[in-house]
Amino acid sequence: MFRVLFNSEIGVTPHSSLLSDPVLDPGDYGYVPTTGLLSGHQGCNGCGMVSGTNQVLRALKLTGRFVAASIGTGCNEVITTQNTSCWGDVSVDHNNFPNAASTLSGNRAAYESLVRNGKIPADSVVNVAIAGDGGSYDIGLQALLAWIARNEDGVYVCLNNEAYMNTGIQSSGATPFGAKTSTTPYGKKALGNSRTPQHLPDLALAAGAPYVAVASPVHHRDLMIKVQKAALIQGPCLVESYSVCPPGWNTESDFFYEITELALATRVLVLYEAELHREEGYAIYTLSHVPDRWLPVEEYLKTQGRFHKLLRHPELVQRVQAMVDRRWEFWSDVLKHNSLPVYREEAGGQLRAAVAKEVSA
Amino acid sequence: MSCSPQNNLVLRIGGESGEGVITVAESVCRIAARMGLYLSAYRTFPAEIKGGACMMQLRVSEKPIHHPGDRADILVALNEEAVRNNFDGLREGGTLIHEAGLEAPIPQRTGTRYLAVPFQALALETIGTLASKNIVVLGVLARILGLPPDQIEALLEEKFKKRGAVILENNRKALEAGLRYAAEHFQSGDEHRLSPTPQTGKLLMTGNEAAALGSLAAGVDCFFGYPITPSSEIMEYLARNLPRAGGRFLQTEDEISAIAGVCGAAWTGKRAMTATSGPGLSLMSEIVGLLSMAEVPAVIVDSQRGGPSTGLPTKTEQSDLLLAVYGSHGEAPRIVLAPATVRESFDLMVVAFDLAEKYQMPVIVLMDQAISSRLESVDADLLSGITARRGSEQKSDLAPERYRRFQLTESGISPRVFPGTPGFEYVSTGLEHDETGSPEYDERTHTILSAKRHKKLVSLAADPAVAQLSSRFGDESATLGIACWGSTAGAVEEAVAIANERGIPVQALVPKLLHPFVQSEWKPFLQSIEKLLVPEMNFTGQLATLVRSTYGVPTIRLNKLKGVPFHAQEILEMIEREAAKMESEMPGSPAEAPSEEAVRITR
Numbered sequence: 001m002f003r004v005l006f007n008s009e010i011g012v013t014p015h016s017s018l019l020s021d022p023v024l025d026p027g028d029y030g031y032v033p034t035t036g037l038l039s040g041h042q043g044c045n046g047c048g049m050v051s052g053t054n055q056v057l058r059a060l061k062l063t064g065r066f067v068a069a070s071i072g073t074g075c076n077e078v079i080t081t082q083n084t085s086c087w088g089d090v091s092v093d094h095n096n097f098p099n100a101a102s103t104l105s106g107n108r109a110a111y112e113s114l115v116r117n118g119k120i121p122a123d124s125v126v127n128v129a130i131a132g133d134g135g136s137y138d139i140g141l142q143a144l145l146a147w148i149a150r151n152e153d154g155v156y157v158c159l160n161n162e163a164y165m166n167t168g169i170q171s172s173g174a175t176p177f178g179a180k181t182s183t184t185p186y187g188k189k190a191l192g193n194s195r196t197p198q199h200l201p202d203l204a205l206a207a208g209a210p211y212v213a214v215a216s217p218v219h220h221r222d223l224m225i226k227v228q229k230a231a232l233i234q235g236p237c238l239v240e241s242y243s244v245c246p247p248g249w250n251t252e253s254d255f256f257y258e259i260t261e262l263a264l265a266t267r268v269l270v271l272y273e274a275e276l277h278r279e280e281g282y283a284i285y286t287l288s289h290v291p292d293r294w295l296p297v298e299e300y301l302k303t304q305g306r307f308h309k310l311l312r313h314p315e316l317v318q319r320v321q322a323m324v325d326r327r328w329e330f331w332s333d334v335l336k337h338n339s340l341p342v343y344r345e346e347a348g349g350q351l352r353a354a355v356a357k358e359v360s361a
Numbered sequence: 362m363s364c365s366p367q368n369n370l371v372l373r374i375g376g377e378s379g380e381g382v383i384t385v386a387e388s389v390c391r392i393a394a395r396m397g398l399y400l401s402a403y404r405t406f407p408a409e410i411k412g413g414a415c416m417m418q419l420r421v422s423e424k425p426i427h428h429p430g431d432r433a434d435i436l437v438a439l440n441e442e443a444v445r446n447n448f449d450g451l452r453e454g455g456t457l458i459h460e461a462g463l464e465a466p467i468p469q470r471t472g473t474r475y476l477a478v479p480f481q482a483l484a485l486e487t488i489g490t491l492a493s494k495n496i497v498v499l500g501v502l503a504r505i506l507g508l509p510p511d512q513i514e515a516l517l518e519e520k521f522k523k524r525g526a527v528i529l530e531n532n533r534k535a536l537e538a539g540l541r542y543a544a545e546h547f548q549s550g551d552e553h554r555l556s557p558t559p560q561t562g563k564l565l566m567t568g569n570e571a572a573a574l575g576s577l578a579a580g581v582d583c584f585f586g587y588p589i590t591p592s593s594e595i596m597e598y599l600a601r602n603l604p605r606a607g608g609r610f611l612q613t614e615d616e617i618s619a620i621a622g623v624c625g626a627a628w629t630g631k632r633a634m635t636a637t638s639g640p641g642l643s644l645m646s647e648i649v650g651l652l653s654m655a656e657v658p659a660v661i662v663d664s665q666r667g668g669p670s671t672g673l674p675t676k677t678e679q680s681d682l683l684l685a686v687y688g689s690h691g692e693a694p695r696i697v698l699a700p701a702t703v704r705e706s707f708d709l710m711v712v713a714f715d716l717a718e719k720y721q722m723p724v725i726v727l728m729d730q731a732i733s734s735r736l737e738s739v740d741a742d743l744l745s746g747i748t749a750r751r752g753s754e755q756k757s758d759l760a761p762e763r764y765r766r767f768q769l770t771e772s773g774i775s776p777r778v779f780p781g782t783p784g785f786e787y788v789s790t791g792l793e794h795d796e797t798g799s800p801e802y803d804e805r806t807h808t809i810l811s812a813k814r815h816k817k818l819v820s821l822a823a824d825p826a827v828a829q830l831s832s833r834f835g836d837e838s839a840t841l842g843i844a845c846w847g848s849t850a851g852a853v854e855e856a857v858a859i860a861n862e863r864g865i866p867v868q869a870l871v872p873k874l875l876h877p878f879v880q881s882e883w884k885p886f887l888q889s890i891e892k893l894l895v896p897e898m899n900f901t902g903q904l905a906t907l908v909r910s911t912y913g914v915p916t917i918r919l920n921k922l923k924g925v926p927f928h929a930q931e932i933l934e935m936i937e938r939e940a941a942k943m944e945s946e947m948p949g950s951p952a953e954a955p956s957e958e959a960v961r962i963t964r
Contacts, residue, residue: 073671096640096670098615139587139615168597170588171612183588183600183612190604 001206002276006334007286012222016229017275017284018210023228024062028221034061040083046253048243048260049076049159051217053130056157056241057090059227065126068107069093072100072140074132075166075245076159098139100131101147104154126231127154134164137173137198148207148236155230156238158200161245169248173198176268177320178310186309191316196323200240205274205283210235213273215288216242218260222288226273233275242269250305259303265291266300267328287334297321368398370506370553371420371430373450374498375443378415381495382439386417387736388499388520390565392512393421394738397560401851402736403429403926406675414442418450419736423558427702428851429735431928435505435553437498439480441465456553458501476547483538493535500539505547507554563738568706568728571739572636572662573598575710578747581660582631583609585622587641590674591730592664595636616641620648623659627652628789630779632714634660639668639681642725646688649723651791653693653814656767656775658717658724660710665729665847667924676924677730679847682903685725686876692811694818696720697876699727701832701850703737709873711747715826720817721777727875729898731848731926761785765796769809773816818877827874831882835868836861841940842890843869844916846904849896849927856932865940875904878911887914894919894939896932 007017014022026032036054043050053076060067070093071077077094080086095103108127114120131140136158144156163181164170171181175193180186184193201212211233215223223241230237244260246253263269271288297320301307310316372389376382383404393400402419420430432452438444438459444467451457454472461479478501484494496517503513517536521529566574573595576584584603586596596612603610609626613619619635626633637645642663652659665681667673685697696716700706709726717724759765759776761784768775775796778785792800793807821827832850835843835857845853850871860867870886872878887893895905895916902918909916919935921927 094671098644134588137614141614164588167588167590168593170593170596173614182593182597183610185601187601187605190601 003282005282005284007284010287010290010335012219012225012288013286014225014228016211016233017277018233019229023225023232026059026062026221026224032058032062032224034058035088036061037080038086038088040086041079042082043075043079044245044247044253046244046246046251046256047075047079048217048241048245048256049132049161050079051220052157052159052223052241052243053080055217055220055223056128056130056227056239057088059224060126060128060155060231062224062228063126063231065124065231067091068111068125068127070095070100070103070107070127070129072103072129072131072135073097074135074159075161076130076132078166097135099143100129100135100140101143101156104129104156105147105150105152108152108154128231129154129156131156131158132164133158133160133162133174133200134172136160136200141173141203144238145203145207148204148209148238151208151235153234154236155227156204156236157227158238158240159243160200160240161243161248162197163245163248165245165248171195174200177323178316179306180309181306191313192306192310201238201274204236204238205276208236208276208278209238210276210278211237211273212276213239213288214242214269214271215239216260216264216269216271218257219271219289222271226288229273248306250308251303255303259300261291262295262300262303264289265293265295266297267291267294267324267331268297268300270327270331272331272334285334287331290335297324368421368423368555368558370435370555371418371433371452372435372437372502372506373416373418373433373447374437374439375414375416375447376439377442378413380415380439381498382415383417384520385437385495385499385502386419388513388516389502389506389508390419390736390738391516392508393419393555394563394565395512396509396555397558397562398423398555399425399563399738400565400736401426401429401738403731404734404736405925406734414446416443416447421555423560426851426855427737428855428929429926431930435502437502439494439498444468456505458505478539478542478546483542484535487534487538488531493532496532496535497539497542500536500541501543502539503536504540504543505553507556509557561741564741564743565736565738566703567594567734567736568700568703568732569594569664569734570598571703571706572700572710572726572728572733573602574743575707576634576660576714577602577606578707578744579711579714580632581608581634581714583611583623583626583633585611585613585619585626585633585635587613587616587619587637589616589638589641591666591733592636592638592641592662592728594733595662595664616644617648620645620652620659620661623661624648624652624655624657627659627717628655628657628780632658632660632718634662634714636662636664638664638666638674639684640671642681642684642688646684647690649695649725650689650691650693652723653689653695654691654791654793655789656721656777656814657789658714658721660713660717660724660726662710662726662728664733665727673924675730677848677926678898678922678924679727679729679849680899680903681727682846682875682899683906685727686907692815694815695722695876696724696818696821696874697727698724698830698873699846699875700732700873701847701871703732703735704739704743705873706732707739707743712826712830716821719824719826720774720821722814722817727847729848731898735848766798767794767796767810767813769796769813772820773813774820775813822877822879823881827879828881830873831879832871832873833868833882833886834871836866837868837889839866839868840889840891841865841867841894841936841943842886842892843867843894843896843932843936844886844904844908845869845871845896846873846875847898849898852927852929852932853896855929856936859929859933860936860940865936867936867940875907878907883908883912887912892917892939892943894935896921896927896935898922898927 014025036058067090170183178192213226276283404417436451456474458476461477623633667676667678700709713724766787787798795801896919905916
């Protein structure tokens with residue numbers, strides 16, 4: 001498919017191999033002179049999408065361009081369109097469930113035609129599509145991959161809360177293994193979601209997206225840098241934002257920060273970016289965040305009611321751990337390349353043993 | 362309708378979503394059902410995902426009812442917004458039970474009985490948290506309605522035993538506090554008292570649950586679906602229960618895959634279905650055409666919501682009828698059924714599967730949000746006497762080498778042999794094909810095979826299995842008639858009964874088979890009336906359009922597009938208006954002039 005190279009930089013970086021200049025770094029606590037999502041949204045307390053959308057819009061405005069958003073049906077659309085004033089000076093085109101990316105194409109085509117006719121200056125608009133995981137992993141996947149294949153310019157933001165939350169928590173292609181949803185119930189024989197989730201950034205990269213990234217609104221500086229890169233890099237770029245969902249995940253609503261940090265510490269969530277040089281045939285991976293200490297996945301699963309019953313089956317927890325470990329093998333290469341220790345001080349001596357057993361078996 | 366005492370009650374409870382409003386209302390429903398009473402209830406959903414105003418109205422009666430009532434006898438309002446939103450829904454002389462600590466002034470109306478109860482304070486006093494506030498409400502209601510204490514006790518135990526002894530004990534205390542407060546402060550009147558009946562207990566279910574259960578009773582083997590409000594409950598019910606019955610449940614990535622999965626499973630001879638709402642049916646339309654062309658049986662449930670596009674996802678509407686009847690390119694015959702009650706949502710699923718297999722074409726079952734989420738009591742004998750008529754495999758008498766899958770027959774129905782039977786292999790295709798199934802585009806084939814596929818509809822309309830589906834009620838000698846479908850029927854039934862009581866002759870027809878029309882039910886009805894009223898929850902009058910184009914009779918429409926079901930009062934007003942016009946009209950003048958309102962809406 002393509003060769004994988006590893007960036008020597010680890011951590012948040014405003015530089016990109018596809019851009020001549022670094023993007024604006026809003027800093028850890030720095031002042032960001034733009035507005036994002038305005039007041040009046042109807043999101044639940046502790047919703048990861050609201051702060052995600054807010055930061056995405058702020059970052060896009062940092063590029064100095066006018067923001068035109070095409071939003072797919074989903075939680076984010078429901079909570080931000082009841083009071084349309086939420087969107088401020090962003091133009092919003094809400095289309096149906098399957099076609100956030102196709103609508104972005106239409107918006108972009110119109111913009112390009114206006115530029116060609118000299119009606120508006122070039123580089124004056126950034127087109128963004130914002131959709132949920134249902135609208136990206138399931139019903140919108142065809143439109144998304146076709147948009148990437150057409151190699152059009154734009155940003156696609158997937159706010160991933162890992163199920164269809166606004167219709168009553170049905171599972172999607174992004175629902176984690178073993179999670180309870182209303183269509184993957186628990187019973188004597190049914191043990192929650194039996195599928196392993198897909199990973200959208202992998203699909204997008206394979207389809208030829210020049211830039212894909214995974215970010216979290218808890219690490220806002222990282223997210224805003226990634227969104228700016230996606231906006232400025234020529235071509236279809238994808239940013240996935242990890243969105244904590246208190247009602248859908250059955251968690252306390254003030255647990256947003258802790259859950260994200262636990263997801264990172266257990267490596268369930270890996271913040272990274274990847275740049276694809278399509279013609280040259282290689283991709284550069286960069287890890288954006290390496291936690292101080294590693295924890296067993298159980299610590300993450302324990303925080304959420306959707307895994308409540310999974311935790312009663314140690315062998316299933318072990319499977320989740322094994323999946324996380326195997327995926328991390330790839331990232332340990334990234335780390336190795338950057339001459340950082342592959343195995344850090346961690347809570348899980350037994351963790352490594354489990355992996356060893358898996359391998360020997 | 363609303364005034365008679367004892368076992369005839371409309372109760373409405375309003376509050377903040379998450380306060381337990383629905384729990385209280387459902388508890389009252391459950392107890393009433395166990396007392397052998399009939400009931401019908403509906404709830405409104407907030408547009409927000411969490412929080413927001415929420416309301417549930419329930420109606421209890423000794424006779425079967427299919428309408429949750431117009432105006433409430435008792436309104437329980439837990440906050441100011443609930444008072445504001447629902448006070449108009451309280452009848453003259455009704456009782457308002459409201460939270461005592463409200464700051465905003467309570468609207469005053471003479472004749473209304475006001476009962477202020479400090480629900481919040483009582484809950485805090487008794488157990489120290491607001492978690493059981495709703496059970497205090499249940500206690501107060503239990504006293505006023507005279508609910509049997511053993512029933513409530515049993516219900517609490519069912520609900521809370523699993524959650525530990527402490528929680529159960531707290532809820533018992535909360536209930537006690539409510540009962541005590543009501544006993545100390547309110548004179549006990551008999552007005553709203555419910556008393557047990559000799560009838561046996563009833564089952565309580567929503568239309569969605571009934572449809573899902575009906576599909577299980579019909580022996581569904583495979584379900585493919587994609588979540589969409591308001592039909593998701595069907596999918597969720599089957600996700601839990603279909604695997605237990607040995608079937609296969611699959612959630613697909615979109616509606617196109619769902620219906621294509623149904624096509625794949627049904628083609629092999631399994632009973633397969635999907636459930637969706639309007640936007641999903643739009644996506645499925647192309648494959649509905651394929652199912653029709655390739656003569657594959659399939660059952661599609663469409664729980665209609667406000668449209669077009671995303672529309673009003675949590676509100677009701679009857680605007681998918683023409684899509685269901687005609688949707689798809691080309692001319693693709695299919696069957697359209699519409700249940701009018703929760704019970705019928707169950708029964709028609711069995712009919713749908715039988716018809717789909719017998720006539721080898723897609724069947725669309727049109728529900729709407731009002732039926733999908735309506736809670737009704739259903740007789741416990743629901744499951745007895747169900748026999749699925751598997752008309753599926755009609756073995757050809759011919760030798761394999763002479764088997765023709767699409768053989769021309771008298772009825773239009775060709776012999777269906779399941780794939781994999783040695784010697785009977787054939788190609789199933791969406792291309793126009795000849796009798797053997799091989800593609801053929803010549804002038805004769807398309808004409809003949811199209812006629813064959815449509816002939817099945819003619820055979821169906823004459824089938825004795827569908828002759829008894831419709832319901833007709835009211836004064837059969839009346840010259841004023843009403844035709845309606847789906848959830849509107851409940852309100853029409855009430856309005857017709859009241860009108861007949863008041864001496865206004867009127868009759869009504871509720872067809873359950875909407876496509877094709879059954880001549881034997883429509884013709885006598887239309888011949889017996891002079892004026893036809895068609896109330897529908899849509900803008901253009903879709904059933905009226907079908908009736909006009911099929912029978913050439915003028916119709917008078919009443920269209921409601923508010924996202925909420927009809928009130929019996931609205932239908933009654935229409936009947937009275939039209940009946941008065943009929944009286945005043947000169948004989949010989951055109952009786953079918955559309956009403957002013959209808960004209961205003963159309964132009």
